[in-house]
Amino acid sequence: MGCGRVGAMLARGMEKRGHSVAVIDVDVEAFRRLGPDFQGITVKGVGFDREVLEAAGIRNADGFAAVSSGDNSNILAARVVRDGYSIDNVVARIYDQGRATVYERLGIPTVATVRWTVGQVLRRLLPEGSEPVWRDASGEVRLIQVFVHSGWVGKRVRDLSAAAHAPIPFICRMGKGMVPDSETVYQDGDTIFVGCETERTSDIETVFAVPPAKHQ
Template sequence: MYVVISGCGRVGAQLATMLSDDGHNVVVIDSDGGSFRRLGTTFNGLTIVGNGFDEQVLEKAGIQNADIFIAVTNLDNTNIMAGQVAKKLYGVKKVISRVYYPDREKTYHKLGLETVCGTTLVARKIRDFIIGREFVSEVSLDFKTQLAEIKASSTLAGKKVGDVEIPNEFKPVIIIRGETSMIVDNDTKIAVGDTIIAAVSASAVQKITRYYGVEVRTTTAAGLSCPI
């Protein structure tokens, strides 16, 4: 396939490298030439400095031959503009646009654009992990349960997730370490500086703060800082 990607942030760079490794022809567009440093060493496609909605830039990228156009910059409006140009002006059959805010997805769909929303994906992943594996015995997701974001201190460092979990009150689900995130199991070890995303009951917040000397910041799926 011939794929044109607008945006070379973490998502765009990873996607471009993966598609290139799979043998597809990939062209990456970004307004910041320095962003191409994120591309993997195995990437053998083309890079173009410019805006993904600029017609001259798109034509230089070979948009007329593209099977797929993907807009994954960090700006929703830029993604929707680029997607519209690719679909309406150049007739690209498959156009996918990244969306940061879930409430904008319906607007994109009305314009004939397919979307990927990181906020929704993370929320569903957490829900499916909790419900699918250990919902009945370990987590009760009633109205008192919240998502919490915790910065791991030296008190938590070296401990296994299973050792810090409090049944029916505190359930770590994801650990963010640097620029990567991982779904945890009971044997996952916590490191200093990790960000722990957990399901926590309202009654357990003070208990966790007291036990481990950490700040528990309750949040919503839209507020998660997962690198997606």
């Protein structure tokens, strides 16, 4: 929802990655930002209107991003999609950092820093990969922000570290960094940072892209 500069960049970026995309906006003129090569669906309306969502194919959607210019519209649309259509892969753009923290506590991932909006939303919507946060000069070692499947919620961070055979030096919880101890439990909404050799990045992504094995 939202076809401003961020929404249009996000839609084009996802389409280039091979995903089918539907874009909702109240202004049909906004769809011009998508360019003549855009192959997705465009729907006029607001993203918290069920008829509009249905027209955009929400029942077959794997994810939903609310990136309009209004905080209230974004969070309302995100909640309608999450609660009304049981879609967990939802993210909302929020301009007010204070509000973002509140909505994170309600279980809706938010992106509040405009500078990183497109990259952060893509990373949450397409969570099969990781994002390098730091690399050493040789390129052999990196710190990655990695997606963790919801099936790991409730597991201790040290268990995640053991499964990946890599250290997890810190996590981010509700916008604040913390160093996990031996009893820290991974919670829904936590962001995990893993230190690893560059060549092991794909292995770690694979470990956390699925629920843990029953014995873990």
